Amino acid sequence: MSRPRRSEHIREALIQAGIEQLSIHGYHGTGIKQILDEVNVPKGSFYNFFASKEAFVAEVIARYSQDLVQQLQGFVAGDGKHLSPKAQLQTIYEFTLSKIANSEFKQACLIGAMSSEMANQSDLCRDQLKAATKTLAVFFTERIQAGQLAGEFRQDVTASELANMYWTTWEGALITLKMHNRLKPAKDTMALMLNVLMA
Amino acid sequence: MSRPRRSEHIREALIQAGIEQLSIHGYHGTGIKQILDEVNVPKGSFYNFFASKEAFVAEVIARYSQDLVQQLQGFVAGDGKHLSPKAQLQTIYEFTLSKIANSEFKQACLIGAMSSEMANQSDLCRDQLKAATKTLAVFFTERIQAGQLAGEFRQDVTASELANMYWTTWEGALITLKMHNRLKPAKDTMALMLNVLMA
8 A cells, every 4th residue: 555645644634733723713713824833834835735725624624524424423333333312412412512621612513613603704615514514414314313213202303303403402502612611501401402302 | 961972972883883793704804993994983093992802892792782682672572562472582583584684694693603703712702791691591581481381382391491492592593594594494493493392
């Protein structure tokens, strides 16, 4: 197997730095220089990799959501295999909330952050955000459908509608999380949604 | 009655421009120069009114939420007086969504936008965001409690918990609204919450 070229390494490092910096500082709060400094790359070389900041961010969003969906699917097929669909969803939100707490509430969901701040300023990024949300909706719809079959979730609402509601509540919960700088309000909201309103 | 001084007019105009610009462009996307240009005020004078951009934004958040709660209370005591609590909540979200559509989905909720983008970067603003959310929670808890008494909402969850859920879903719905640049997904989510999950 041939080793990836050095330029591939740099490109990858830039995208990873982008995921981190954009999650924390937002679109307008993250300069290209900041990304390059993280990766220790001279300023001029950015445009060898990406046509513009906008194109870079669109790619960062795409990568972030691919990684996220892959992790979620990996959990369901692996460690979470023997959990019920509802327990899988609970484990996922609890794990994600702990991860956010570990970042001192700075790094939440890139999809929510970019949608809120700049989706209306870039068609390119907005298309990636929509595609990301669509892929995530498929994942959550499948889990909720399985939960409906197992009798864990109400059946008077379609799995797809519940999945949209679940994701919408999650994005809203992350906003209150950043505001409160603590987990409890978001955790309570997700538990109420999963255990009571969706039951 | 003495007329308000000119400086009061300018201060007020700066705050109103702040509400608009920050809602559309976010914290980092809005420069002080931009605000001053809107109001036609020379750059140097900003700091006669506000100690810093941060102090200005904190005041903008406070004013935005005061105005919002006043409008909501005015509606419930006035035009919406003869509606049921559930119909009041429905009218409020439908009216607000139309207003956002009129701004071409650029101007949504300042509280959500600032919480998502910069609550973790400023204690001053975060305190105002928390205070705003608390006041709004009181309003929505009262409406939901009235709806519970009228048999419109489920009673196995407290009005306060439902109010938090309702607000969280609203903030999440505004994120999807900005992403989709259309009303339907947000409208569907709010209708499902109000008519089915909270019923």
